[in-house]
Amino acid sequence: MSIFKIKQWWSNKKLLDDNNNEGFQNANSIKVERFDCHSDSDTIIVGDGSIIRIYKPYVEQNASNIIIESQLNDIILQVGTGKFTMDAHDRQIIVLHPKSFAVYCLDRKEGHIDLGDQNSLRSVIKHSFTRRACSLIAGPFGSSKSRDYICIQYLDGSLCFFDQDTFLFMCIYNDIIIPGPVCYVPSSDLFLICKSTWILETYSYQQLGEFSELSVKTGKKNIPQWTYNPGEEILSLQVIRTSSNFSSIIALGERHLYCFQDNGLMKYMIRFDYVPTCFHAYLIGWYYEPNSRLLIMVASEDSKLNVYESSTLLWSCDLLDKAISLSRCYVRNLSGGVVSLSVNGIVNIGYLGTEPDLNASGANMHEVVDPEQIQNELKDVEESLEMILGSKEDANEGSSTIEKILHIKVDIGKPVNSNYKFSNDQELNTSSVVTILTCEEPNLIESIQITYNYHEPIVCTENTICLENINGTEIIETGVYIDGDMDVYDTRVSIVFTVIDSTGKISIISKEVQLPVSLFCSPVDAVPKNNAILSVICNQSFDVADIFSDFTKEELNNYVTSNSITFAYRTSNKTVTIKAVEKSYVFEADDYCDIYPIFVCFLYHFNNHCIRHDIKDIQANIEITADLNRNVTMRFLKCIENHAKQRNLLKTYENELNILQKQFTLVQKRLLVQYGSVPPGDCASLEFLMRDTHERIVNVAKQTLVHKNNVCSAGNSLCAVGHLVIYILKQMAPDDFKVKLIEEMLSLDTISKQFQEWEESVFQASSYFIKNVLKKSDKDNEKLAPVTDQDILSNNNLKKFIKQIRIILERVFKDVTGKEAITRIEELVEVI
Incomplete structure (x- = not known):
């Protein structure tokens, strides 16, 4: 089966904070829906922490894709839509919090002249409860025609039903230890519940209402209409109407995908040779049409998207990131877009833009291109570039105006001793960075954001300070100190001032302060x-x-x-x-x-x-001597080798930690099944395995933190020697342009505690430098070309990368001195 790339049509910005390393794991925090007030295309509702965002993607690049962003009072567990009030003309948004839910109406007010449209969330229903919520199900329970009802699944597995904010009844299950997926089948008024014993049970809404109080009083069990035991955990469920008489229930397991009719008859089952993460089923055509087709998209752990019809694989392509949620959307100029939510909190809209060649022996079909259309597109690009250049000139004029009315003075005080000491009995000193802002006309400035940039182990007590009301003169004091045992590399603190004036223009002013020795x-x-x-x-x-x-x-x-x-x-x-x-x-x-x-x-x-x-x-x-050039360059190459070695070690521990985490989760699931069985099975071996796995996770996590620190320390050493090499080249080389190219190629300032993927970015730049600046022969370029099916940190690619850097530095030193200033360095560097 051929593999095709999915084409990206639109992507939002990263939803997560860079300091959040846990990833985006809640697949229920995204919902695709079309509202009457935005009937021309679908909207995407995303819950990020306690912030709800609604996107409406456009093709125009200058248009804003986000129509509303609102800060709520609590963490968002799930977002959904439905008609929850009697007089609702449009679908409403329901948001589930840990101990409450709220229903909102999306209102749109058309703007006048250049003000644009205004969107707002109007609160309709709010209800609190005492138990901790897990998930939410909404639908016309009991075949309701007027509105949708609400079902809340708590963390103990019980189901609580509401009509708007009115409590109806509650169902309690003793065999649910950890809540699983629950779905509602509107066509037959059924609820499908996944138990902790890996059993699917189906109950009608009438059954749940009748047995809710009877089971508590008499202890009788509710008998399901039909059950199925898949023998594995069910990750998610989806119901889709496929005919006039039946609906299809699709269940995604750990290794299988099951498709049932709502009467319990299994239609087909698919066994995967990969680890699935999420799926989405959709219908091509209307359900009452005889030729309608049910297609299922399944995302895998290795960022692949597979499309099935029945048990036949129709399509396989690459996703941009690992997906935890899939959906379909219809937006302007794009019908049938693929919406994916990645673990990094990025929402992507793509489309299957290439057609697989099912007839390999057939002739290739090429699309006829109109030359006039290409010329018009080039003209539009040139006009856009002229607009961008014009906006830059206006920005520079705005910056000069801000600098005239805003005077900034930055100074650093003498370090003072504190009571804290390092492990080597060295005292921790603290300095104060004092910033004095003097504004001649405070009314012209709306706000100022001050950002402190530094490199570990240097730490500032404040990373960002926001000032909204400027009163002539502002004095800001921030502490600077050394934290940890990492080697010092950069002894400066860069301060960036982002100034927004009264007209909304943004100006950037940068200052730099040297830390005391x-x-x-x-x-x-x-x-x-x-x-x-x-x-x-x-x-x-x-x-x-x-x-x-x-x-x-x-x-x-x-x-x-x-x-x-x-x-x-x-x-x-x-x-x-x-x-x-x-x-x-x-x-x-x-x-x-x-x-x-x-x-x-x-x-x-x-x-x-x-x-x-x-x-x-x-x-x-x-x-500058030949020995200095040789020794500094050799040390630089050794630093590259050590940095790559430390990154490989860190990657090994991270992979091991990932495997142990999955093992711990699997053992925990097996243990829950043993606990929930009647009578309970022997759990001694599983308990021992779980404790042993937990102990290994703790040890590997500690080693991972140690190696993260080692990678940062190796990055600091790499930056220090690299900057020293550039300083020597600037002093030696008469060709400032070539040295500037080398400085941009190395990009040493991009290495930070959060970003250590330096080798990946410099490898391609160094290849381009050798090919176009040094003008090596095709044979030499072929020898230094990377192996595409291997990682950049692999043995072969790392050897070629170090050789590329050595060739560049040798050539530059040779051009300056007229002789070989560096000899036999490749023999001094032992590649891992």
């Missing part, structure tokens, strides 16, 4: 021997103690010997020695990763010292 370092006694050496040549000499003004002379007197001083990082106790020899400063450490942060601080304080003493025509350049 005393915040992350302390003077110590000299270290006798170091392996890495970096020399900086100046045309004038200064006292080392005068340059580092963060420390007082009394603090440095005991450690300055022969005009040299040694600093130790507070997080790792690694040392860096600075020696002043005539008009040069020599940096010595065990690794170039340790030299770079102190080197950057030295240049910053060196320039400030010259400015304070009005010293001009001062130059400070690195003394």
Whole structure:
């Protein structure tokens, strides 16, 4: 069976916060529905945390796809639709919370002139209950013609029925330990309930009402109309009307898909050779037509979408992400769109845009393209680009206007000691970043958002500060400190000011502050021997103690010997020695990763010292030698290897943790079946296996956290040496454009604690650089081409990646010096 890509038509922004690592697991938090007030296309209702969003996708890129976003008072468990009041002309939205449900009407008010339409949610019904809710079922129970009723399934498995906000009755089940899927069949007025014993039971609405009180008083059991034991857990259920007399019930299990008639007759069963995650059934044609077709879409664990008709696989394609919910929608210019909700909280609308070639021996059909149509499309693109360029110029003008009325001053205070200490008995220091905002005309500014960007282990007490009312002068103070034992890489804090003026225009202003050396370092006694050496040549000499003004002379007197001083990082106790020899400063450490942060601080304080003493025509350049180039480049390649090695180890532990989690869930399900059976089965072996699995999960989770920290530390070392390589190239290379291309290719500033996929992005950029800038031959490009069916961190691809970086640096150094500045580096790097 051929595999085809599903074409993406529309996608929303990420719903989840970047710091939320748990993923989007609630498949009931999305609903596709068409309202009378938006009858031209379907809308997509999404519950994200306590926020409800309603999307109406458009083809036009400049149109807003979201029509309303509302903050509710509680977490949203499920969203649904129906007609829940007598006078309802349009379908209403019902939202289930842990201890309540609410019904809303979507109102639309057409705007005048350029104001646009206004959408709002009007509350109709609110009802609270004492038990914890799990899911919601709505429908015309009892063959109601006037409105829909509401059924709430609680966490104990009991079903509670409501007419609007009026309680009707409750059904309690003793054989439900964990609530399962429940669905309602309108054509036959039946409820299908999944028990904890993996048994499907069907009851009529009249049965549930009659036996609700009788079972409590007499202890009699309600006898189902028909049952079925699939022998596995049922993940989800769906009912669809397929004929004038019957409806079809589709049940998705862990390895099978079952299709029943509502009278209990099984129509067919499909056994999967993959792990399904969700499904959606839909009908082509009307149910009363004899030629109508029932199709079922099933999403798999490996992000595949399979379309079945009966037990025949019609289609197989790739999804963009792992889906936890599927649906169909009809929007403008697109009939039959495929809606998927991913674990990352992203809603995608796609369509099966390619037609599979069922006749492989037939001739290929090519679509005839009109040249005039292509020319018109190119003209539209050019006009759009001109509009974008014009908007950028307007934005620059707006930024200059904001900078004239808003004056920003950023300063950092001297570190102070706190009571907290690291494991190596180093004291934790804290500095204060003070920002002074002075606005000459506060009425012209609506709000200001201040964002602090930093790299671990540096941490700010506040990440984002929002100011809505500016009163002339605002003083904001934020603490900065070192957290953890990770190596220091970037000693700066970048502050981004997002200013919104009274007209709604947004301006961005960036500031940067250098952290004091005393915040992350302390003077110590000299270290006798170091392996890495970096020399900086100046045309004038200064006292080392005068340059580092963060420390007082009394603090440095005991450690300055022969005009040299040694600093130790507070997080790792690694040392860096600075020696002043005539008009040069020599940096010595065990690794170039340790030299770079102190080197950057030295240049910053060196320039400030010259400015304070009005010293001009001062130059400070690195003394570049062939040994320095070779050693720094070799260390950079070793850092790439170590970073990839740590990422591979982390991936191994994450995969093991995923397997153990699935194993624990499976054992738990088997144990529940044993508990729920009559009489209960022997559970000793399953209990032992569950405890053992839980213990392994805890241990692997701890190792995963340790290796996450190792990956971040390796990323910091990679960035430090990489920036040092770029600094040397900027000083050496006369071709600034080529060095700028290398700096953009490496993209070292993209590495952060949340993003460590550096090798994937740089691999393609380095291939392009070799092919187009260095202009290697086709034979060389073929040797360095990645293996497409392997991961970038695989042994073969990693070797080629390191070789690409080595070739680029060799070529650049050779162009500058005219000779081979780097020799036999590939033999010094041992690839994993």
